[in-house]
Amino acid sequence: MKDQPPMNGAESLVRSLSNAGVDVCFANPGTSEMQFVDALDRTRLMRCVLGLFEGVVSGAADGYARMAGKPAVTLLHLAPGMANAGANLHNAKKARSPMLNLVGNHALRHLRYDAPLTADLAGTAAVFSDWVRTAQSVETIAKDAIEGLAVAKGHPGRIATLIAPADIGWEPGGVMVEPMEPSGPRALDKDMVKHAVAALGPGCVIICGGTVLEDPASTRLLEGIAAQTGAELMAPTSNRRIERGAGRAAIPRVPYPINMAIERLSKFRRAILIEAQAPVAFFAYPDRPSLLLPEACEVIQLSDFDQDGRAAVQALADSIDAKPGQMADRPRITAPSAGPLTDHALSAAIVSALPEGAIIIDESLTSATEVESMSAGAPPHSWLSLTGGAIGIGPPLATGAAIAAADRPVVTLQADGSAMYTIQALWTQAREQLNITTIIFANKSYDLLKRELYNVGTNPGPDALNMLDLRRPELDFCALAKGMGVPSARVECAAELHRVLSAAINEPGPFLIEAIL
Amino acid sequence: MKDQPPMNGAESLVRSLSNAGVDVCFANPGTSEMQFVDALDRTRLMRCVLGLFEGVVSGAADGYARMAGKPAVTLLHLAPGMANAGANLHNAKKARSPMLNLVGNHALRHLRYDAPLTADLAGTAAVFSDWVRTAQSVETIAKDAIEGLAVAKGHPGRIATLIAPADIGWEPGGVMVEPMEPSGPRALDKDMVKHAVAALGPGCVIICGGTVLEDPASTRLLEGIAAQTGAELMAPTSNRRIERGAGRAAIPRVPYPINMAIERLSKFRRAILIEAQAPVAFFAYPDRPSLLLPEACEVIQLSDFDQDGRAAVQALADSIDAKPGQMADRPRITAPSAGPLTDHALSAAIVSALPEGAIIIDESLTSATEVESMSAGAPPHSWLSLTGGAIGIGPPLATGAAIAAADRPVVTLQADGSAMYTIQALWTQAREQLNITTIIFANKSYDLLKRELYNVGTNPGPDALNMLDLRRPELDFCALAKGMGVPSARVECAAELHRVLSAAINEPGPFLIEAIL
The missing domain is CATH 3.40.50.970 (Thiamin diphosphate (ThDP)-binding fold, Pyr/PP domains)
Known part of the structure; x- marks a missing residue:
């Protein structure tokens, strides 16, 4: 030396x-x-x-x-x-x-x-x-x-x-340092567990997020608790990772649109939160509340983010002697026949192509809205979503996920406007030869914002609509992919989307599909 | 109403x-x-x-x-x-x-x-x-x-x-408000003017930046002061805007490379600063100083950034009764003949195509290094540079400049790696049909960083060089431009670059030239 x-x-x-x-x-x-x-x-x-x-x-x-x-x-x-x-x-x-x-x-x-x-x-x-x-x-x-x-x-x-x-x-003089043990989760509050157990029953919702959704054993146990007590299960709108698919729990998420969310949560009188916060609207709107649970709903924070949500689920189950739930067989979606890319056909084309172990990156926003429900019966897979609302997460998130799980195909469900914030990620996907298939939903507009424009009570004219339009000029995502070394195809037919996506998933390296909506 | x-x-x-x-x-x-x-x-x-x-x-x-x-x-x-x-x-x-x-x-x-x-x-x-x-x-x-x-x-x-x-x-209840007068520049210090006048002469450098460089009358007056006293003129490395070209002052900038900068400034004993700070190295390096003027050099801050640099120039001139300088005729560069894109040929191809009133956006970094000196005799033009060192300014800066000056052609001198931070600007250029010609200097690497790697005293191996290499896969800027609605051409010959650039400048709308180095 x-x-x-x-x-x-x-x-x-x-x-x-x-x-x-x-x-x-x-x-x-x-x-x-x-x-x-x-x-x-x-x-x-x-x-x-x-x-x-x-x-x-x-x-x-x-x-x-x-x-x-x-x-x-x-x-x-x-x-x-x-x-x-x-x-x-x-x-x-x-x-x-x-x-x-x-x-x-x-x-x-x-x-x-x-x-x-x-x-x-x-x-x-x-x-x-x-x-x-x-x-x-x-x-x-x-x-x-x-x-x-x-x-x-x-x-x-x-x-x-x-x-x-x-x-x-x-400068010279560096000193090697041994690893440090990270601090574990903060202990659960036993009184809060009793409180939560007492709240279980019809009219109660268990909202579970974080590490709970990453653990199929925990979510199956939650299904058992729900079946035994009549409580319902929900997940936050956006989550780090959900392990889902056939044989696993299918927990509905709080919807993004504020009116749907308020309606969906209106029946609950008690809410048990596990690694989740009380649902809050993505944005404030005139004449709409910020918090989405009914005002009279009692909120029980069984496990905060820094506590062990899985242990909380186990504690609930132990208290009432609940067993893992029986998972109903859910339909497998079949590939659609030839036809235009309606939201339904688009969703079916994607879901029917998903193999076991797929990693789905979800920045789809307003498109392919049925993928989530349809894929409840698809082979087991991971679902990663946009957690903080800052658009432009899809291609980078897919890149990192593929580096971590080299043997699993990644499918990115990608809104077109959002893709443009971090489109440079395609180059890294090509450089590292990652098995990522990016499906661009080319609706050629900031479609979400058009809806929001009406939500804030305006009656938009040409200048406003122009600011939310991506048609002048049209973005050509196949050309952009070529510019960064990623092969691609443009698709307008549902059967073809299924075929191209299946092939891309089975091939190594990245691929981009521009789905013309 | x-x-x-x-x-x-x-x-x-x-x-x-x-x-x-x-x-x-x-x-x-x-x-x-x-x-x-x-x-x-x-x-x-x-x-x-x-x-x-x-x-x-x-x-x-x-x-x-x-x-x-x-x-x-x-x-x-x-x-x-x-x-x-x-x-x-x-x-x-x-x-x-x-x-x-x-x-x-x-x-x-x-x-x-x-x-x-x-x-x-x-x-x-x-x-x-x-x-x-x-x-x-x-x-x-x-x-x-x-x-x-x-x-x-x-x-x-x-x-x-x-x-x-x-x-x-x-919410309703908005109230219209009348315009407010902005505060003007802080007054000059008369003692400092006297001090500066006394410092003029051989061994003195006047470093002028900010609004002075935007005003041909001021820089011509500075040339007169220099000619009369033997003081020399310099400009900061990076500037908001310089008005330059034939019939205007040609003030050299402090070089970016630290060794060249120290060498260039080593002879000065007195420095008068006008809307400029004492030159500081872009980065610190082992065994190199942060400040670039010799330690013994006296520094006189005649005008700080919040003072009126043009008035400072006038005050200097009035004190010594200087007149505007006589501008020497500088050579017009002619178009190069056919041949590879050496730094010299590349620079000549660009400069010989510049019409009067061109706006040059400079994020060229390590390429086309002779454009600046060659264009001192080109028809009068504006030169906008990367001021804060945060790469990815070129295409956006060009976009805004073209919106402000619709009747003037914009030419962007663009390093390839830097272009990728904000390449989305091409779409806005197409949407607004701006007369911007972007020349991508495709050296396919973070060339500047390769030089810096040696500057910090390392002997780079394959992993380090790989992290600074943009060849795997090669970026195809013509495809990227197509993806955003901008026509383009790939050029490898100096005569062809001149021809394509001249045509692009004379046509409305944006164009991209990928110059293969």
Whole structure:
């Protein structure tokens, strides 16, 4: 070992994180991160995945965490890079996905001068992180990273951001640090369990989210509790990951449209929340409430996000001696015959092509609305959705999920307007040869916003509709895919969609289908 | 008027801003901005320009401000939208471009609940703004906007951000507000003028930036001062806008590479700063200083950014009775003959095609490095550069500049890696049929970072070089352009580049040239 140079700060960090189980780095580095690029290069301890835009990096790290159940590290460049990552960090934070961001900053001595890239990096990081620290010395930067990693891995998952001044990365004197145990979930309140048990029965809804939905045993047990007591089950509108399909529980989600949500929840008098909050409208509207449960509904927070929802389900079941529910056979959807891509035919074409183990990335918004109900009887699969409402999550999330689960096909249900925020992810999909099939629902408008325009009580004229229209010029997603090395097909027929999608799922590498609606 | 509904907050804001001279809105709206979309639609007082990504919106507003000399308003959606706009807001802030951002937020009553899109919007805005306010009532929102506009328009230009809760937009009771006069520049210090006059002479450098470079009369006067005293002139590395070309001053910029910058500045003993700061390295490097002037150099801040640099130049000239300089005839570059796209041939092909009044957007980074020196003798033109170091400014900046100066052709000198951060701007260029020719310098790598990797003293291996390589897969910019409705050509010959560029400049609408290096 005598020829080895003394370890610098960057290398101590990379080696310590690798030793703690971090083996993927999603990166969009700049000059101030060159010593980390160098350390990753020399140690070869992590798979480095390059994104052409930081929103791809953060969305991919989220997708990775959702499927791997552990954090990746991201490598970002100064305040503008952190800001570019922000929208998908926001989504990841709302998903409670574990993630460790490593953001380079100017060398400490350089910060006092107003260099062009100088900005309030800690302030930018704070908005989209649960934990932020700025490394202060070469001896402690690895310890900072290991502490941040433990925070990220704590139940139910947090966004930790370590700011790394460039000089701390390049100076010698780095110190390897052993892994730290993350803190476990906060204990359940036994009185709250009794309270919840007493609330079970008709007129009661159990709203369960977070890690509960990721565990088929827990959701089956919930079905048993519901069957035995007459309580109903619901899931939040947006979730980090749901394990679902044939033989698994099929728990309906709170609908996104506010009127449907209010109507759907109107009958409940008691709500038990497990890793979920009381349902709140995505947006406020004139003359509509913010909270969606009836005002008189009693709300029991059985498990908050930082508690163990699965243990809460078990405690409920133990209290009433409930057994796992019997799952009814649900119909398998068959491939549609030739015909136009109506919402129904589109949904059937997709669902009938899903193999066991598929990972569905859902940023479909207003299209293919029947996929969810139809796929309740499809082979078991994972469903990852847009958690924070910041559009542009689909292609990056798919990228990270595919990195984490290389043997499982990923199908992205993608609204066209939203796709354009982070379309650069296609390039990473091609570069890494990931088995991802992206279906673009080309309705050529911000269709969701058109509905919202009417919701706020306006009577839109040509300028308003023009601002929500994507037809002038038409986006050609097959050309965009070609530009980034992804093969594609344009499809207008439901039978053809089924055929093309089935083929793409069975082939390695990415594929894009532009479904003309 | 009796049939007219009472004006809501959104309409009072739009009408007041329009009355104060704001006539362009760059927008990427969401649900919480629907009442502003509606107000823009009903009043038809502003040109609404849609961007498919918020970084396009903020970069376009910057380009507009640089050419129009006044702010546009942007329309952004909550904290994630603000974050997505952040990188180009950072560039605009460093350029001191005037801009007014209108960012929708949840209704006040909705904010207490943790709705999916809830985040610290004011915190996000603060990082990239000089002024942030959250509107508190429907009666005062127009006043807030008018005050923000005045802040933005103050010398030398600021980023003002008004956060608009949705309910304040939709409630009736809006009040029109008259325009406010922005504050003028802070007075010059007369002792500092004397001090600067005494410093003139050989060994003195006048570093002038900001509004001085936008005014050919001022820079000609500076040439006269230099000729008379033996002082030398320099400009900062990055500038909001330089008016240059034949018959105008040709002031060299401080080079970007740190060693070249230190060498270039090493001979100076006195520096007079006019709307400029003491040159600082873009990044810190091991064993290199942060400040680029020699340690012993005396620095005289004749005009800070908030003072009137043009008046400072006039004061210097008056003190020594200097006259405008005589501009030497500089060579016109002729079109190159057929041959490969070497840096020299590439630069000549571009410069020889530039007509009078061209607007050059410079995000060329490591390519076409001779364009700047060669174009000193080209017909008079404007030169807009990447001011804050946050890459991804070119296509958006071009978009806004073209909106502001419809009768002038825009030529974007664009590095390929940087282009991918905000490539969505091409769609807006096609939608608005702007005469913009984007030349992509396809070197297929983060070439700048490769150089920086060596600068921090590393000896990169395959993983590091791989992270800076854009070849796997190759980006096809012509396909990307087609995907967004922009015609294009791929060029490998210098004579052909000249021919294609000349034709594109003379045709209306956007065009993209992928120059294979």
